[in-house]
Amino acid sequence: MVKKLHFTLLLFILCFKGYAQNEPTDCINSIIVCGNTNLELNSNGVGTNDFALPGNFPPDCAFVESQSLWIKVNIVQSGTLAFTITPESTSAAEDYDFAVYGPNVACDALGTSIRCSSTNPPAAGVSTLTGLNDTETETSEGPGSEGNGFVRSIDALAGEEYYILIDNYSQNGGFDLEFTGTALLPDSPQNDSGTSTSLDLTECDIITDPNDGMTNFDLESNTAAILGTQINTIVTYHASEEDANLGNGALTSPYLSTQNNQTIYIRIENIITECFLVDTFLLITDPGPPIATPTPFIVCDTNDDGNDTNGFVSFLLSNKDSEILNGLNPTDYTLTYHLSQSDADAGTNIIDKTIPYTNISNPQTLFVRAQENTSLLCLSTTSFEIQVDPLPVANPSTLTQCDEYNDTTDGITLFNLNQSIDQITNGNNTNRTVTFFEDLTAANMGAPSIMNTDAYQNLTTNQQLFVRVTDDTNNCFRIVTLDLQVSITTANNASIAACDDDGIEDGFTEFDLTLANAQILSGINNANLSVAYYQNIDDALSETNLITIYTNTTSGTQGTDIVYARIEDNLNQCYGINQVALFVNPLPDIEELAEAFLCEGTNVTINSGLQSGTSNNFDYLWSPNGETTESISVSQEGTYAVSITNQITGCSKDRIVSVTSSSPATIIQPIEINDASDNNTVTIDVSGSGDYEYAIAFNDANIRTYQDSPVFTDVPPGFHTVYVRDKNGCGPEASQAISVVGFPKYFTPNGDGFHETWNVGGISSQVLGNSIIYIFDRSGKLLKQLVPSGNGWDGTYGGTLMPSSEYWYKVELSDGRVRKGSFSLIR
Numbered sequence: 162m163v164k165k166l167h168f169t170l171l172l173f174i175l176c177f178k179g180y181a182q183n184e185p186t187d188c189i190n191s192i193i194v195c196g197n198t199n200l201e202l203n204s205n206g207v208g209t210n211d212f213a214l215p216g217n218f219p220p221d222c223a224f225v226e227s228q229s230l231w232i233k234v235n236i237v238q239s240g241t242l243a244f245t246i247t248p249e250s251t252s253a254a255e256d257y258d259f260a261v262y263g264p265n266v267a268c269d270a271l272g273t274s275i276r277c278s279s280t281n282p283p284a285a286g287v288s289t290l291t292g293l294n295d296t297e298t299e300t301s302e303g304p305g306s307e308g309n310g311f312v313r314s315i316d317a318l319a320g321e322e323y324y325i326l327i328d329n330y331s332q333n334g335g336f337d338l339e340f341t342g343t344a345l346l347p348d349s350p351q352n353d354s355g356t357s358t359s360l361d362l363t364e365c366d367i368i369t370d371p372n373d374g375m376t377n378f379d380l381e382s383n384t385a386a387i388l389g390t391q392i393n394t395i396v397t398y399h400a401s402e403e404d405a406n407l408g409n410g411a412l413t414s415p416y417l418s419t420q421n422n423q424t425i426y427i428r429i430e431n432i433i434t435e436c437f438l439v440d441t442f443l444l445i446t447d448p449g450p451p452i453a454t455p456t457p458f459i460v461c462d463t464n465d466d467g468n469d470t471n472g473f474v475s476f477l478l479s480n481k482d483s484e485i486l487n488g489l490n491p492t493d494y495t496l497t498y499h500l501s502q503s504d505a506d507a508g509t510n511i512i513d514k515t516i517p518y519t520n521i522s523n524p525q526t527l528f529v530r531a532q533e534n535t536s537l538l539c540l541s542t543t544s545f546e547i548q549v550d551p552l553p554v555a556n557p558s559t560l561t562q563c564d565e566y567n568d569t570t571d572g573i574t575l576f577n578l579n580q581s582i583d584q585i586t587n588g589n590n591t592n593r594t595v596t597f598f599e600d601l602t603a604a605n606m607g608a609p610s611i612m613n614t615d616a617y618q619n620l621t622t623n624q625q626l627f628v629r630v631t632d633d634t635n636n637c638f639r640i641v642t643l644d645l646q647v648s649i650t651t652a653n654n655a656s657i658a659a660c661d662d663d664g665i666e667d668g669f670t671e672f673d674l675t676l677a678n679a680q681i682l683s684g685i686n687n688a689n690l691s692v693a694y695y696q697n698i699d700d701a702l703s704e705t706n707l708i709t710i711y712t713n714t715t716s717g718t719q720g721t722d723i724v725y726a727r728i729e730d731n732l733n734q735c736y737g738i739n740q741v742a743l744f745v746n747p748l749p750d751i752e753e754l755a756e757a758f759l760c761e762g763t764n765v766t767i768n769s770g771l772q773s774g775t776s777n778n779f780d781y782l783w784s785p786n787g788e789t790t791e792s793i794s795v796s797q798e799g800t801y802a803v804s805i806t807n808q809i810t811g812c813s814k815d816r817i818v819s820v821t822s823s824s825p826a827t828i829i830q831p832i833e834i835n836d837a838s839d840n841n842t843v844t845i846d847v848s849g850s851g852d853y854e855y856a857i858a859f860n861d862a863n864i865r866t867y868q869d870s871p872v873f874t875d876v877p878p879g880f881h882t883v884y885v886r887d888k889n890g891c892g893p894e895a896s897q898a899i900s901v902v903g904f905p906k907y908f909t910p911n912g913d914g915f916h917e918t919w920n921v922g923g924i925s926s927q928v929l930g931n932s933i934i935y936i937f938d939r940s941g942k943l944l945k946q947l948v949p950s951g952n953g954w955d956g957t958y959g960g961t962l963m964p965s966s967e968y969w970y971k972v973e974l975s976d977g978r979v980r981k982g983s984f985s986l987i988r
Contacts, residue, residue, distance in 0.1 A: 185230050185231050185232070185407075186207055186208030186229050186230065186231070187208040187209050187211060187231060187268075188211045188231045188268035188271065188324055188326075189268045190208075190231065191231040191232055191233040191268075191324060192230070192231070192232045192233065192406075193232075193233050193234075193235070193434075193435045193436060193437075194232050194233065194234050194338075194346060195346055195347050195348060195349040195434065195436030195437075207226035207227065207228070207229050208229070211231075211268065211271070212271075214269050214270075214271075216269060216270035216271065216272065217268075217269070217270070217271040217272070218271070218272065218273045218274070220258070220260035220274045220277045220279065220326065221260075221273055221274050221277050221301050222258070222260070222274075222277035222278055222279040222301045222302060222303040222304060223279060223303065223304045224258040224260075224277075224279035224303065224304060224328060224330065226326070226328050227328060227329070227330055228328060228329040228330075229326060229327065229328045229329075230326075230327050230328075231324060231325070231326055231327075232324070232325050232327070232338075233322065233323070233324055233325075234322070234323050234325065234340075234346055235320075235321075235322050235346065235347055235434065236317045236318060236319055236320065236321045236322070236323075236344050236345070236346070237319055237320075237345050237346065237347045238319055238344060238345035239316075239317060239318045239319045239344060240317065240342055240343030240344035240345065241295055241314040241315065241316060241317065241342035241343050241344055242293065242314060242315040242316075242317040242323065242340075242342045242344045243292070243293040243294050243295060243314035243315075243340070243341045243342035244292045244293055244325075244338055244339060244340045244341060244342070245290055245291075245292040245294070245338075245339045245341055246259060246290065246291050246292050246327060246336050246337070246338055247289075247290055247336060247337045247339065248289050248290075248329075248331075248333070248334070248335075248336050249334050249335045249336060249337070250331075250333045250334050252289075252331070252333060253282065253283060253289065254282075254283055254331055254333075255282065255289040255331050255333055256281055256282060256283075256289070256329075256330040256331040257289070257291050257327065257328070257329055257330070257331075257336060258278060258279040258280075258291070258303070258327075258328045258330055259276075259277070259278055259291060259292070259325060259326060259327045259328070260274040260276065260277040260278075260325075260326045261274060261275055261276035261277070261293070261315065261323055261324070261325050261326075262274055262275065262323065262324040262325075262326070263275065263321065263322060263323035263324055264317070264318075264321035264322060264323055265321055265322050266322075266324070268324070271324065274301070274326075275300065275315065276293060276300055276301065276312050276313070276315065277300070277301040277302070277303070277312070278291050278292075278301070278302050278303055278308060278310060278311065278312050279302070279303030279304040279305075280302055280303045280304070280305075280306075280307060280308035280309065280310045281303070281304065281305050281306065281330075282310065284305045284306040285305070285306045285307070285308060285309065285310070286306075287309045287310050288310065289310075290310060290311075291310040291311065292310075292311055292341075293311065293312060293313065293314040293315065293342070294311050294313075294314055294341065295313075295314050295342075296311075297309075297311045297312050297313045297314075298313055299312050299313060300312050300313055314342055315342075317342075317344040347431075347434045347436050348436065349429075349431070349436040349437060349438045350391055350394045350429045350430065350431045350436065350437065350438050351391070351429070351438060352387050352427065352429060352438065352440045353386070353387060353388060353389025353390070353391060354383070354386040354387055354389070358386055359442075360383045360386065360387070360427075360442035361442050361443040361444075361445055362378050362379075362380075362382065362383070362442070362443075362444055362445065363445040363446075363447055364376045364377065364378055364444075364445075364446060364447065365446075365447045365449065365536065365538045365539040365540075366421075366446045366447060366448050366449060366539075367538055367539075368417065372448060372541075372542075374418075374420050374421030374446045374448065375417060375418050375419065375420065375421075375446065376417070376418060376446050377414075377415035377416065377417055377418075378414065378415065378416050378418060378444050379414045379415060379416075380398045380412060380413075380414045380416050380425065381398075381414050382414075383396075383427075383442065384396045387427060387429060387440075388429075391429075393431055393432050393433045394429060394430065394431050394432070395429075395430050395432055396427060396428070396429055396430075397411040397412075397427075397428045397430070398411060398412045398416075398425050398426070398427060398428075399411060399412060399425070399426040399427075399428060400412060400419075400425070400426070401426060402426050402439060404426065405426035405427065405428040405439045406428075406437075406439060408428060408430070408437075411428075412425070416444075418444045418446060420446075421445065421446040421448070422443055422444070422445055422446075423443065423444040424441050424442075424443060424444075425441065425442055425443070425444055426439055426440075426441055427439065427440045427441065427442065447539050448541060449531065449532075449533070449539045449540045449541030450486075450489060450494050450531040450532070450533055450539070450540070450541045451487070451489070451541070452485050452486060452487060452489070452494075452496075452529070452531045452541050452543060453484060453485055453486075453487035453543075454543045454544075454545065455481050455484045455485050455529070455543070455545040456484070456545070457524070457545060457546040457547070457548050458476055458478075458480075458481060458545060458546070458547045458548070459547075459548045459549075459550055459635070460474055460476065460548075460549060460550070461474075461549070461550050461551075461552060461635065461636075461637035461638075462474060462549050462550065462551055462552050462637070466519075469552055469639075470551065470552070472520075472523035472549045472551070473519055473520055473523065473549065474519065474520070474549050475517030475518065475519050476517065476518050476519075476520065476547050477514070477516075477517055477518075478498050478512060478514035478518055478527070479514040479515055481529075481545070482496055482514075485529055485531065485543070486531075492534075493533065493534055493535070494531050494532065494533060494534060495531070495532045495534060496514075496529060496530070496531050497511045497512075497514075497529070497530045497532075498511065498512040498514050498518075498527055498528070498529055498530075499511065499512065499527070499528045499529075499530060500512065500527065500528070501528060502528050502542065502544070504528065505528035505529065505530040505542045505544075506530075506542060508530055508532070512527070520547050520549065523548065523549045524546045524547065524548040524549075525546065525547050525548075526544055526545070526546050527544065527545060527546075527547060528542060528543075528544045529542060529543050529544065529545070530542050531543075550632070550635035550637050551632075551637065552632070552637050552638070552639045553586070553589075553593060553630045553631065553632040553637065553638065553639055554586060554587055554589060554630075554639075555585055555586065555628065555630040555639040555640070555641040556584065556585055556586075556587065556641060557641045557642045557643070557644075558581050558584045558585050558628075558641070558642075558643050558644070559643070559644045559645075559646060559732075559734070560576055560578065560580060560581045560643060560644070560645055560646070560733070560734070561646045561647070561648050561729075561734035561735050562574050562575070562576045562619075562645070562646070562647060562648065562702065562735045563647075563648050563651075563702070563727075563735040563736070563737055563738045564647045564648065564649065565698055565701070565702060565738045566618070566698075566702060572619075572621075572622035572623075572647045573618060573619060573622075573647075574618070574619065574647055574702065575616045575617065575618055575699070575702040575703060576616075576617045576618075576619060576645055576702075577614070577615045577616065577617075577702070577703040577704045577705065578597050578611065578614040578615070578617050578626070578643070579595075579614050579615055580704050580733050581628075581643055581733070582595050583733075584732065584733060585628055585630060585641060585643070586630060592632060592633040592634050593630060593631065593632060593633065594630075594631040594633055595628060595629070595630050595631075596610045596611075596628070596629045596631070597610060597611040597614055597617070597626050597627070597628055597629075597643065598610055598611065598626065598627045598628075598629065599611065599620075599626060599627070600627065601627050601640070603627075604627035604628070604629045604640045605640065607629065610629075611626070615703045615705060616699070616702070616703050619645045619647070622647055623644065623645065623646055623647070624644075624645045625642055625643070625644050625645070626642070626643040626644075626645065627640055627641075627642060627643070628640065628641050628642070628643050646734075648734070648735050648736060648737070650736050650737055651736075651737035651738075651739065652681045652682060652685060652690075652692075652726070652728045652736065652737040652739050653680055653681050653682070653683055653684070653685075653739060654681075654739045654740045654741070654742070655677040655680035655681050655726070655739065655740075655741045655742075656677075656680070656720065656741065656742040656743070656744060657672050657673075657674070657676055657677050657741060657742075657743055657744070658744040658745075658746055658810065659671075659672050659743070659744070659745055659746070660745075660746050660747075660748060660810065660811070660812035660813075661717075661745050661746065661747050661748055661812070662748060662812065662814075666747070666748060667716065668713075668715075668716030668717035668718075668745055668747075669712055669713055669716060669745070670712065670713065670745055671710050671711070671712050672710070672711050672712070672713065672743055673709070673710060674694040674708065674709055674710070674711055674724060674726075674741065675692075675694075675709060677692075677694075677726065677741045678692050681726050681728060681739055681741075682728070685736075687730070687736070689730045689731045690728050690729070690730055690736055691728070691729060691730075691731070692726050692727070692728050693707055693726070693727045693729070694707070694708050694709060694711070694724055694725065694726055694727075694741070695707065695708060695724065695725045695726075695727060696708060696711070696724055696725070697725065698725055698738065700725070701725040701726075701727045701738050702738070704727065708724070711724055711743075713743050713745055716745075717745050717747065718743055718744065718745050719744050719745075720742040720743070720744055721743075722742070722743040723740050723741065723742055723743070724740075724741045724743065725738055725739070725740060725741070726738070726739050726740075726741050746807070746810035746811075746812045747810075747812065748807075748812050748813070748814040749771065749774070749779060749805040749806070749807055749812065749813065749814045750771065750772040750773040750774060751769060751770040751771050751772060751805055751814055751816050752770035752772060752816065753770070753814070753815070753816055753817065754816070754817055754818075754819075755767070755770055755816065755817070755818045755819070756818070756819050756820075756821065757795075757818055757819070757820045757821075758820070758821050758822070758823045758889035758890065758891070759795065759796070759797070759798055759820055759821065759822045759823065760822075760823055760824065760887075760889070760890070760891035761822060761823070761824040761850070761891070763796075764794045764795065764796045765794070765795060765796075765820060766792055766793070766794045766795075767792060767793060767794075767795060767801060767818045767820065768791055768792035768793075769781055769791050769792065769803050769805050769816055770816045770818075771791070771805065774807075776791045778807065778808055778809065779791075779805050779806060779807055779808060780805070780806045780808055781803055781804070781805055781806075782803065782804045782806075783801060783802070783803045784801070784802045784803075784804075785801075786801075795820055797820070797822075798820045798821050798822040799820055800817060800818070800819050800820070801817075801818045801819075801820060802815055802816070802817050802818075803815070803816050803818070821889070822850055823850055823851040823852065823887050823889040823890075823891045824849045824850045824851050824887065824891050825849060825851065825886075825887055825891050825892055825893055825894070825895060826847040826848070826849045826851060826853050826885040826886070826887065826895045827847060827848045827849055827895060828845060828846075828847055828883070828885060828895050828897050829846040829847060829848055832844070832845055832846075832883065832897060832899055833845075833846070834899060834900075834901060836876070836878065836901045836902040836903060836923065837902040837903065837904070837972075837974070837978060837980050840874060840875055841874075841875065841876040841877070841878065841901050841902075841903055842872065842873060842874050842876060843857065843872070843873040843876050843883065843899065843901065844871060844872045844873075845871040845872075845883055845885060846871065847871070847885050847895070849887070851887035851888070851889055851891055852887065852888045852889060853871075853885050853886065853887060853888065854867040854868060854869055854885075854886060854888055855867065855868055855869075855870065855871050855873075855883070855884070855885055856868070856883070856884045856886075857873055857876065857881050857882070857883050857884070858881060858882045858883075858884065859876075859877060859879065859881050860877075860879045860880060860881060861880060861881065861882055861898075865884060867884075867886070871885075876901050877901070877903060877922070878901050878902055878903020878904070878905075878921070878922025878923040879900070879901060879903070879922045879923055880898065880899075880900050880923065880925070880928070881898070881899055881900075881901060882896055882897065882898050882899070883896065883897050883899055884896045900923040900924065900925075900928045900929075901922070901923045902921065902922065902923040902924060902929070902974065903921070903922045903923055904921060904922070904970065904972070904980070904982055904984065905919055905920075905922065905984060906984055906985065907984055907985040907986070907987055908956070908984070908985075908986065908987070909987045909988070910955055910956040910962075910986070910988070911988055917955065918952055918953035918954060918955050918956075919936075919953055919954050919956075919984060919986075920934070920947065920951070920952070920953030920954070921934055921947075921949070921970075921972055924949040924974070925949050925950065926949055926950040928949070929949060929974050929975045929976060930949050930950065930975065931975035932948075932949050932972060932973060932974045932975045933946065933947075933948065933972075933973045934946065934947035934948070934949075934970060934971075934972050934973075935947075935970060935971040935972075935973075936954050936968055936969070936970050937968065937969040937970070937971070938963070938966070938968060938969075939966060939967065939968075939969075941969075944958045944963070944968070945958070956986050956988075962988075963986060964986070964988070965985075965986050965987050965988045966985075966986055967983050967984070967985055967986075968983060968984060968985075968986055969981070969982070969983045970982055970983070970984065
């Protein structure tokens, strides 16, 4: 026969606490393996030392128990006893050892093992499987690397009994035990109730708390069905599979379940063979009808009792039946309502749910009892609250509007109904919805409502509307009236003028409209009036788009731009709607910034810079001296300001005049002249408070070009005059003659009247008059000696014309300077 069993060996205690005497780690507690047994057990260490007894010898393959399990097999039909132990773990390091004792020995006289294997798979290089088979010849192998994990099977005879010790040396988990020989083991008893008969027991939850899922069961009511016709068989009931496998902790009836749908384990044991079978059934606790916990029964306060604010109303409790039954057939259950849990449990003091019940507190808790009509023992209870929500505050109100729409005499105008909301709700608008209706029926139904609430045109003079105020948190509402009235009073039109003084002067400016309040309310004896401003009449009627500061839309408007003032009292009732005309006045047309220059020892006149208009139409105020004329004469430099104010509009503008003192220049001697070079320069240094410009008249020509810099470059040789003048016009102009020494680069003595001779420029008999000039040809021959008073060299030597060529000069200036160079004679 082939029989496969599953076992688990663990290193720590899982399931045997309190039952150590029955652990299968000892021979005396061996597990009996039968032909159809399915076991799942845990082992805990090695138990007691079975080999301490004199007649018991340890396995002869030399292994020591570390995590052991003893099983016992009885042979009912002769054949070979063979088996294979297969570790659950796939680790190559798994190491299971075993030893077989018998046949027909006692646990206190085991003798020596007749089969034994302690081969270590990793050391021997074999698989982790071990056991008995028909192909091996050895009866014992190991330890360590010796053997292959299998020894020879046993020729077992009917009636023989064997003990098998299995040890998990690697301690990594469970194993499967498969019997592969031809010998047969005895069959276990069976559960004769069959698959068609359910052993599950159901009882109503009537013990202690009816909602805890625990009640009493008669376990033995299943015994007869389980045994059927079997003899020599007993049935016990257990709370765990472990207890059932070991025969521990048998339960007795009446048994109080620990939870709903508790599993009970049945041990069916043959008292002759000790073979047993473990099966299960459920203990089902009927919690009673599966009713739902109802939501709170919430209604709004009513005036049915003459008071819609006291929180007491009538409830028809039967309206909750359907919700509580939650789909259950109402003919199968009886629902009753009670004032207390004890009344609901006992079914006493039932509230009549068919007539209205008035609450006695707010909120109030009621209790429900649901009982099955077919099983009066099974019942359920629940509870819920009845609650009365308050109605929102709503006051009857009046809204007064001015008749400024279309025909101002017909009593028909536009109302912003929203302006009445604060008065109706006392300002408590949080979580409130306010809806307006033209008749009471629509208000009660909630439709149709008035949609254009910000511009509602009344249908008749002194029309009455209905207002529904809803509390959004509970949907309770109250309906009140709103009377629409049309005012026939009015206030005063007004005007505001503003100067275009925003810094742009484009004809647009901001108006503070509140400046018109006094004009509008002038002559009206009512201290409760207030004024609000709007851009157009529609906004004023609907009280939308309120403005206080307004910029005109027409450039330079002179009453073209109109805004509207709404006057109303402290109850939001319209007194009148009037016009406010806007005027933008320009500032004086002046030149705002100017400069003036004051020559030393003189006065200068400065004025207001008025560009247009008549000077007599303006007022002037100068600072710092406080003069009030259009122009003033000043004798000191500084900054002068004048405020020019239009006498008609009052608009003013400021002008700033910067007065700067100036003076003619004084040339500081000597003038710095760097001459007798390729780039002659003249630098003029002056003193004075003016802003100066400079010029040179070359060779005393009457042509002057002024420049800001006092430095002149590339000045030609000759006799010149320098000039310095004040840009601001302060005179006289300063001048001085100068000479600049220089050497012409060439001359052309060809009779055309230009450059006929060569001489040094900038010297004369009066200027450097003692200077001597020498002229040489290419070979160094002296051709001519000149003096400053002479006419220069005419290009001849001894009356002979010298050819075109390069000639050299040496000049010994009378100030001690000596200059040498060359020039060209060009014919």
